[in-house]
Each structure stands twice: as structure tokens, then as C-alpha cells.
Amino acid sequence: MKKFLMAGALIASLSLSGCGAIDTGTGEASSNQANPESGAPSIPENCNSSNPTLAVLLPNLANPYYVAMKNGFEDEGKSRGFNVKVQIANDDDSQQLSQAQAMLQDRPCALALNPVNSEPAAAIVKSANDLGIPVFNVNVGVSEKALSSQGASIVQYLGADNVDGGRVMGEQMLKDFGEDSALEIGLVTAPDQTIVVSRDDGFKEAISSNPNAKVVSTVDGKVQLDTSVNVTSAMLQGNPTMNAIFASTGPAAQGALQAVQASGRDVKVYGFCASEIPLTDSYPGCVAQEPEKYGREVVDQIHTFVESGEVESEILKPLKQFTKGQTPAPGEVG
Secondary structure (H helix, E strand, C coil): CCEEECCCCCCCCCCHHHHCCCCCCCCCCCCCCECCCCCCECCCHHHHCCCCEEEEEECCCCCHHHHHHHHHHHHHHHHHCCEEEEEECCCCHHHHHHHHHHHHCCCCCEEEECCCCCCCHHHHHHHHHHCCCCEEEECCCCCHHHHHHHCCCCCEEEEECHHHHHHHHHHHHHHHHCCCCCEEEEEEECCCCHHHHHHHHHHHHHHCCCCCEEEEEEEECCCCHHHHHHHHHHHHHHCCCCCEEEECCHHHHHHHHHHHHHHCCCCEEEEECCCCCCCECCECEEEEECHHHHHHHHHHHHHHHHHHCEEECEEEECCEEEECCCCCCCCCEC
């Protein structure tokens, strides 16, 4: 992996086509963000205090994923001597931007950003860049195109290897049904989030080896349980011969399962895990992240950045795979 050096230039953008999990900026840093000699982001004065502030922005606490991540940030932050301040956006892009702007006025040591959606989050990164605050992006990537248009950049992205997770689920579906079986597949996705699109891309790549497998319908579950139930129910009604679903988030998987059960149809659900829901004949495979560990590791990466000025520009975490008869533990969630 490419190293980020304080003495080096700004981080170059990493293409989605390479790993599918990260969007970083290609714009130049503003003069008050950069070291005048190197052009690299400087370390804010707050980092030198006895209890430096770490600002954390999360989308919601309705999803168990973010409850676990919040715990990771707070526990590891305390261990590392940070004053961790967390704001929850309730899935509202404009609210997350307002929260960011308010937190940045206090000039924190760093900003850890899990965006509500990928494109609007670029404005948050730009606001941080203008104040010289380093941004560490976790889980939901910030849109590369939007970052470039803003002339903004992040220090690091940390998240799951999402392309591989989708690919693993596609391969599992083909294995279970048969390599050349006829498959009419529905996708329950979230097209406004780069990581979810990456999962879908990996899944589609895997099933492309079977000419008899096709995606017949795609719906937006918005990473929300109730929405996923409703859109999956409508998708099932409109596709009477659909026999499989790929759900690319935990709430989508849980919602798709509820919709399938209510329909009484024999449709198998694969995807990113809903925590603590057992895998069965109708839910034969899922992959899970460990968001509490992600929160902890981002804190560790910020600590390393402050201490040594050197961090990896991208960290992709492996996913845990579950099959029929297994149950993801609390904190193991898509």
C-alpha cells in the first residue's frame, strides 16, 4: 500500500476501479492547510494538547452498525487520551454538514467522517481542509468526483473490502444454485453510497460467469429497515419468477428477509449480514464487517499520524463469511 508521508505531496486519488472501496480527492490543499514547503497537511495545534479533541461524524444510531462504531471510537479514544466528540446526523446530509461546521470551529485535532451519503460529504471535507483539519474517512467513501470539484482531499480511507464482499456472495449464490442455473435476481441497494455500489459491482462480476443469471430489478433500500421491507415487497410483487435477492447492506438483508417471509415465496436472500439473525435455507449466506474494530483502528491511525506523520492512505479490512447454520454475533453486521 502507498504510504502517506508528511514530507511528501498530497495524497493522490485512488480510483474506484482499483479496489472499489475508496474515493479520495485530487485537488490541491488550501494554503492554510498545507505545510508551505511540502504541500502536505500539517498537524493542528490541538493535537499537541494534553487531551486533544477528535471530532466524529456518524449517520445514525438506528443501525446497529453505527452503535458499534461509536463504541469503538469512544473506547479507543479514551484509551489513547483523546476527547472524543460524536455527532449523529439522523441520516440528514444538511444536518451532518452543519454539525461538521460547528465542530470544526473548535479546531479539533482531526475529523473522523462516516458520511450519510458520498457526494454531499465532499463539502465537509472541504470545510475541514480550509481550516487545516485532517480528515479520516471511514466506511462510506466520499465521492471522488465531488472531492475533485471542491479541490478537497482526505488523509486516509478505512473500510471493508466491499468489492470482494459482493464477489464472495455472488460466488456463494452460484455455488448453492448451481453454476449454470437460471437465476432472476433482485438487488436491494443504496445507490448514493460508494461502498454499496462497490458491493453490487463485485456481486455482478461474480454472477457474470453464469449466462443464465440476470439482475431483473433493483430497488433503493436507503440502508433503512422499513424502507427495505417496503421496496422489496413491491419488487417481489412485480417479479413473480424472481428466485434470489442480493441485499448489499445489513438493514437491506433484514428487510428483504421480512418481505420474502411475508410473501410466502421461495426466494433466497444473500448479502451483507444483519447482526444476530441466524442463517437458514432462505438466508444461506452473508458477509459481515466489524465496525467497532473500525472505530478503534481509525483512532489508532490518527494517533499514529500525530506521532509520526505517516499513515497508509487506504486500509481495506477483510469480511467474515457466514453460511447456513451460523449466526453473526453482535457487532458483526453488514
